[in-house]
Amino acid sequence: MSRRTLAGGLAIAAALTLTALPATAEQQSVRFPSAKFPLGARPVPTKTMTTVAQGIDLYDVKAGTSTDGYTLTFLMPNGKDAGSSASAEAVAAEVEAAGETPSVQEVVRPAVADAAAQTVYMVRAGLWPLKDKKKADDRAKELKDAGLKVKVDYLGDDGLKTTGPWSAKVALIDVRTFRGSYAASLGTSVAKKETVSSMVKARKALLGVNGGFFNIHTSPALRGEPVGVSVVGGKLLSEAVPGRSAVVLKGRTAKITELKTTVTAISQDGEKVEVNGVNRAVTTDELLLYTEEFGAKTPAGGVDAVIDASNKVVALRASGAAVAAGTRVLHGNGVAADWLNEHAWQGWKVEIDTKVVDLRTKRALQLTPELNVIGGSVGLVRNGKVKITAKQDGHDSLNMILRRHPRTLLGTTKNGSLILATIDGRQPGVTVGANFVEAAQFMRWLGATQAINLDGGGSTAMVAGNKVVNHPSDGSERAVGDALLVLPQ
Structure with a gap:
């Protein structure tokens, strides 16, 4: 049987070339790099800079040509x-x-x-x-x-050899001069999807990007629910995928790490039980916690223990109702419902013990109102070196590692500055996106010593001045689960 190879100006390479990027002092600063673009044949990029606010510079970056x-x-x-x-x-x-x-x-x-x-x-x-x-x-x-x-x-x-082109937006936020803060937003509720633009407008943010993955495989009414950890204003609103990358935001500081969450219900009779999840769909024999931010009814076919701010069970009811303001609901079915019927009697107290542990330091985060956490999808750079944790983060397929997609990227520099970037893709002849290796190289080029990949594809969006400044691959901005916001105060 005869076989031919694809040849000519559109040839496909069978391997990916990794570009070595030394960690220079300039890369460790928040200044835009002077080195050549790190992807493809390393062309000299064009860039246009706009100052969004004190300490926030936004760059429109273009490089490469279409072949x-x-x-x-x-x-x-x-x-x-x-x-x-x-x-x-x-x-x-x-x-x-x-x-x-x-x-x-x-x-x-x-x-x-x-x-x-x-x-x-x-x-x-x-x-x-x-x-x-x-x-x-x-x-x-x-x-x-x-x-x-x-x-x-x-x-x-394909993710193999290409000349591009690439089109990216890069926000460099200088810790030395920026006077605002960072926050996470799930919009009006956990269950509902919203655009980054909507969340930026609601919080009067200077800048915003889409956050982590959200659950497209659950019921339509719940598809805003993050797949991974979410903490907003010190409240755990979605449990972690253990060990998956995340960014911890506190004031004007951002730290990339891996997290584990545990939630335990403790009855006044001393009985304890693990809470299996927070603000998501339930499966058989699970005990779940629903907060007032959930924005949907608890699942039908189980038992709800309604708990007030003082940890008192104010009602034990059949499930399938909304979570009232100022309350939380422990919902169980099967054996979890049995536990509630035995240990969460009306008038009793049931304490909800919540822990979010930094797996790098082995210390629990203090769940104070200024703490926010957004779950990432894949670790890209750690301690200044490319370290792609695709398998650990559940994305070790050919499509996720090698093929190019639009990307939303977050990195921190040695001095604590924040880098937010979007690389547009899926627009033939205009911009090709990036694979994980290229995304890691791009963030190192920008000066990140730590970096993660957030949600991408059609979800990739950056909003500044209440306008979407990148070009989402769907042709318009997609509603997403959560967003990272840069606030003026």
Whole structure:
């Protein structure tokens, strides 16, 4: 069976080149770097700076040129883009039988700090320049009609060799001159999604970016719920995914770390029980805590213990009602409902003991009103070095590590300054986004000694002056679960 490789100006490389970036003194400051752009062929970027407020400079950064085009990718039997060599050869035989000349492409997903490199294989055919996407679409339709599973792929999204282009927004917040503070916002409720613009406007913030992942797999009424830790004004509103990266905000300080949360219900008869989650959907035999910020009814089919500010159980009721202001609700079903019926009698006291522990220092955070926490998705830079914790953070797939997507990034510098950045993507010929390795290199280039990836894709948004200043890949701003806000005071 014959095989050909994709060639010419739109060639695909089978490995990702890592650019070594020395940790210079300039990188450790909050000034915009003078070194060449760290991605692709390291072109000289163009930048335009706007002062948002004292201590906050916003840069519009552009680099690279467009040389990528389109190809056809044939799906493996499991529906994925890539698979084993044997699977790829079998698919290639089907493609060739349909009258198309396929190429089996070896792709190496690079190693990260907690996951080894992985070699997979893709089956591709055809090559069209950017202006001829319709021709690629037409050919894909013909092959689909012939019974093949095929899609049109823009090569700039692959995560392999590219010349770009890249379009980014970078906010440098200088700890020495900024006089405001940082906060987290879940909008009007935990359950409801809102745009970053809405949350910025409500708090009269100077700047805002989207926060962590939110649960798109739960019921539509609850999809604003963060997947991971959320603390707003000292109140735990969503439990941590143990060990996942997060940013701890207090006043005008920001610290990147990993967190663990524990919530324990303690009845006045001395019985204790673990609370399995906070402000989310419940599963069988779980005990959950719902706060007044939840913004939805507790789940039906269980028992609710309504607890007032003095930890007194003011009602033991059938579940499925709202959480009243000034109260919290312990909800249980199955064995958890049994615990409530036995140890949360009306008139008794049930204390809710909440701990948020910094896993780097092994110390509990003080849950004071100025404390805010936003969960990240993947650690990128630690102590000045690239350290991508994709597996630990639940994102060690080919799509998440290697392919390029829009990114929202957060970093801190050696002197405690904050860097917020968005890299737009999924816009062929305009901007290609970044993979995890490129995102880490980009943040090191900007001077971050610690950095994490927040939610990205269509959620990526930066708002300044009450305007969305980047270009979200959905074509308009998406409603999200939470946001990081930069406040004037």
